Amino acid sequence: MRYEVETLCSHMLWLRAWWERHGEGIRAADRRAAAHVHDHFIDGAGFARAIARQAGFIMDEQRMRDYSWGRSFQTGRASGGAQ
Secondary structure, eight states: OHHHHHHHHHHHHHHHHHHHHHHHHHHHHOHHHHHHHHHHHHHHHHHHHHHHHHHTOOOOHHHHHHOOTTOOHHHHHHTTOOO
C-alpha cells in the first residue's frame, strides 16, 4: 500500500506542475472549464504534499516544475524552463 500512496502523491504533484505550466492557456481557451478544475489541481497537490511529508516520501518538485512538457530543449531554455 505504501508504494500506491507514494505513486498517487507523485502523480498529483506532476499534475499540479502541468497545470502551473498550461493553466493559463486553458483559461484563455475556456475560462469556465479552467475554473472548474483549478481547485482540484491546487488542493490535490496540497494534500499530496502533506501526505508525502508525513510519510517521508521524497518528491522532487523542482524537477516537476522544470519539466519541459513536450517543448524542445531550445524552447525551454529560451523561456527560462528546463530541458
